[in-house]
Amino acid sequence: MKTNYNVCITSGGTSEPIDTVRRITNTSTGRLGSKIADAFIEAGANVYYVYAKGSALPTLACRQYEVDTVDSVSEVLTLLFDSVSFDVMIHAMAISDYEVDTISSLDAMSTSIHALLAQTPKPSQEEIKQALRDSKEPTRSKISSANKNLVLTLKQTPKVINQLKAKQPNVFLVGFKLLSNTNLESLKNAAFSQINQAGSDLVVANRLEDIHHSEHIAYFIDTTGLIHQAHTKEEIASSLVQILYKKSKESI
Template sequence: MNILVTAGGTSEKIDNVRSITNHSTGRLGKAISEEFLAHGHQVTYLTTPYAVKPEQSEHVTIEQIETTEDLLSKMNQLLSEQVFDGIIHSMAVSDFSSETSIPEEALTTALAKSLADQQDFTQSALEETVKKVMEQLGTQEQKEKKISSNTERLLLFLKKNPKIISIIREKQPTTVLVGFKLLVGVSENELINVGTTTLKKNQCDFVLANNLETIHGEKHRGILIHSDGQTETAETKQAIAQLIVRNVEMKGANHS
């Protein structure tokens, strides 16, 4: 099988020296890739600079990205160049990226100027004025290569990123697609319900649902949700990798 695995966590630049990222190490994605390789499959491993990676071999191709924009571009390229029998999208993709930043003084000055010209002081009118000011400031181009620290507060404007997984089924309708859902401090029922919603929304074959509070080193409780509602549970990264590989192989065999 020709397999694509995404792993690690994207990083979104604020300026040339600062960024927003997450704590994903890519260890689960690495374990999944190595399990596929051990079963004789070909793996494309799409990851980030600081994530762990499987050892180089003739059966693995490692591709590297940094931002969500990079990921979207690389995914579109890979999905147009190859047909993948299975895609395991375990990468922790940033929900938001930096649009611009402004010092506190810029916000207060802009608000004061707009409110000084205000004629209508009803709540709805004031809300509309504030909204317009925020929209104007938030869409300004970030010109500084390094944001000055000469302010007590820095306002960072974030814009919502596209959901990468949503493009996969459209571009590769026959692939066996495994999505991932990470929540924190929820019940198992809620975890399964949210994971099932993710599965249906993105037309996945499986979703691996996990709770951050149950992840400690190699101990990693994961619930693999099937498209028919069946669930299977594993308690370590290695067991999760084995569970995913076995199910992708079975589903792939049924597709062929």
């Protein structure tokens, strides 16, 4: 690989606030991302490590950036992509697919609908939706635990990985795909879908049931199909370095 080989790695799992003390999150630990970072640092790359708060960190020194929400990830990556020309982007972070849209309760919702029906015997679908939105609870502070039957509506967050190639078209983009209770063919199809939508050059695909403390089976998939398989986090990390080493046709 060339001198001044710049690698950006995202790791861990983001979270989205419900109120000032509660959050929606996922189970990602960031251990795989930290091992990938260490492998590239050992190989001599300049690593920029974007990690979710509380996730695992590399043991070796590198530039580190803490994030929590999807918006904060986008902000940090925009700043980095505007200031650094990256050779590789490894997007190993488990990004929240949804964030809270509204919070209400069955009591508040039924009251709002009852009031609507009193005014409009045959309301439209949009009028019903608006009435439900109007029943939402304020979320500027902690929601009282006295509230019963809370109802949360969620909305999709922006797909961060889909924005990366637009920022730097020549970056080698490595995406990750995690499914559960599925077969290899479905996993490959999900990887191909990411390649088509995000422009990923390589997808590391895995199934939740294949991830254990000492074992982590992963399938490396590009436009040609399955090109490699690894069985531990350490193998995944070293395999990525080897694959990128071949791509660069130079030693670091």
